[in-house]
Amino acid sequence: MAPVRVAIAGSTGSIGTQTLEVIRAEGADRYVVAGLGAGSSADALIAQAREFRPAVVAVADGTARAVVAAALPGVEVVADQAELVDGAEVVINGVVGFAGLSVTVAALRAGTRLGLANKESLIAAGPVVQPLRSTPGAELVPVDSEHCAVHQCLRSSIDAREISRIVLTASGGPFRGRTADELAGVSVDDALAHPTWSMGPKITIDSSTLMNKGLEVIEAHELFGVDYDRIDVVVHPQSVVHSMAEFTDGSTIAQLSMPDMRLPIGYALGYPNRIGTAFGRIDWSTLSRLDFEPPDLTTFRCLGLAYQAGRAGGSAPAWLSAANEVAVDGFLAGLISWAGIADVCDAVLDEYEGSVPDTVDDVIAADATARRRASSVIEHRMAR
Ligand SMILES: NC(=O)c1ccc[n+]([C@@H]2O[C@H](COP(=O)([O-])OP(=O)(O)OC[C@H]3O[C@@H](n4cnc5c(N)ncnc54)[C@H](OP(=O)(O)O)[C@@H]3O)[C@@H](O)[C@H]2O)c1
Structure with a gap:
């Protein structure tokens, strides 16, 4: 049998590099790499491409793209990771955050198997992604x-x-068993010290707030069609x-x-x-x-906020996910405290207007609105 052609979006990240480890372990007679994609990590992407010889690589950042193109003569270099889907039989979406949406949509539209690590795209765009799952040949296999x-x-x-x-x-996460008072002054390094998993910074912070679990509740609802009253967290x-x-x-x-x-x-x-x-x-x-043991919903408010957004449906999960991305960036940049992440998400969800996205553009608009609101909440908190 011919080897399976795999494209990896977000190949330079934690999921991406581990995907390449699996492919390396399985051997070139089982899997070949058809495409690789990253945001801006030019050197890592060039090294991966030299080892795995994909026909196409995608780089979102323009400066990094020029560096990659110069280093890889004969390889097609594109901007959008959605273009990796052409020619692949399996697409692993290991992009972090909302930036992974184009890959999820393109892979399902093309009738390809999608190994989905990028939960944010399914959470933000559930109503738009769901119909694409019935494209002939399309299959969504979760990587979470x-x-x-x-x-x-x-x-x-x-x-x-x-x-x-x-x-x-x-x-x-790292703060299990701690009270809200004890967590008032935790640092970025404290929050990045995950006890059992080694992952990228965004999901590691999400694990410390239990937002990751909250997002996974919404992801489970979307993937398996089970209502929120029948999805529990332990x-x-x-x-x-x-x-x-x-x-x-x-x-x-x-x-x-x-x-x-x-x-x-x-x-x-x-x-x-x-x-x-x-x-x-x-x-x-x-x-x-x-x-x-049961989760502590009082200290880890993000879990409850995710149930709230999931039950509200429509664009509420997109709002929550976008607000959380902005809040996590704000925490990593030292603009807000760890507890501020939940405050920002709560404040943005309070303003949710109740829209239902029909198209990818609707989802992009909902994401942009929620990001603006989250940035404004952070600015107000900093001005106090
Ligand atoms: N890591 C895990 O163990 C794990 C477990 C379960 C689920 N997940 C999910 O998997 C996804 C990836 O997580 P991760 O931990 O692998 O993240 P990560 O280590 O931060 O890697 C993110 C990848 O996305 C790329 N990227 C970032 N911004 C981009 C943009 N604007 N356009 C295109 N590519 C961009 C990065 O490229 P650069 O290197 O160039 O920045 C990198 O290749 C997340 O949705 C996460 O929730 C991860």
Whole structure:
């Protein structure tokens, strides 16, 4: 069989580089890289392209694009990562934030399998992305470890009506067990010190506020069509049980492995088959305990805000996701405190006007409005 042609958007990030590790481990007879894309990391992208020899690379930043083009004669160099979709059989979307929307839309429109790590695009554009999932050949396989786990658990049932509940596990992040008062003065470095996962900065901050789990609740609703009253979150500090599905007969099926994103990435690459390389195998002789506890919704307000936005539907998730991106950038830049992230998201959601996006342009407009409002909330707080 010919090797599967894979395009990787966001190839220089945490998900992107781990995707290349899986491809390297599986070998060129199984997977070849058709395209690579990044924002502005020219040197890393050039090194990846020299090793994996894609026909096309995409670079969003104009200056970096010129550097990449000069270093890679004979390789097509484009601006938009959506162009990576042509010629690929599987697209891994590892772009961070709303910038990943064009890749999600292009991959599904082209009838390609999409390995989706970029949850923000599905959350912001759910009403627009959903119909694209029925494009002939299109398939959305989640790369987020929790949703990959649920995807695997649901394969044990042939009737969606048998799902009674989805339970998403959360590590609890670096601030698990701390009170709001104790977290008043935490630094960026404190928030970036994730106990179990090594990830890019945006999702690491989202994990510290539990916004990541909140976004994942919305993602689970969009992916599996389960209503919000039947999606629960449980804190599980070891990050070994990656999520669970409970069925009408009372059975709960869980997926377990050590925390290693190469497993869900490999699942998306190989689906519906399994890849041959094992990542995150469990050594049962050393795994002594698995703990579970309810999330603290008072200290970690972002989780509740995400349920609120998800239940409101329409553009509310787009507003929340955009406000959160601006707030996280503000926190990383030292403009607001850690607790300010929830304050900004709350203030922006309060102004939500109740629109429903029909087109990608509607989603882009909703995102822009929410970003403006979030920036203005931050400016007002700084002026106080
Ligand atoms: N990391 C994980 O373990 C993990 C787990 C589950 C889900 N996810 C999700 O996967 C996505 C990626 O996360 P990550 O941790 O891999 O992020 P990351 O390490 O920050 O990497 C982000 C990637 O996106 C590219 N990028 C950034 N801005 C861009 C833009 N405007 N246009 C085009 N490309 C742009 C970056 O390119 P440059 O290098 O040039 O900036 C980089 O390749 C997020 O949605 C996250 O929630 C990640």
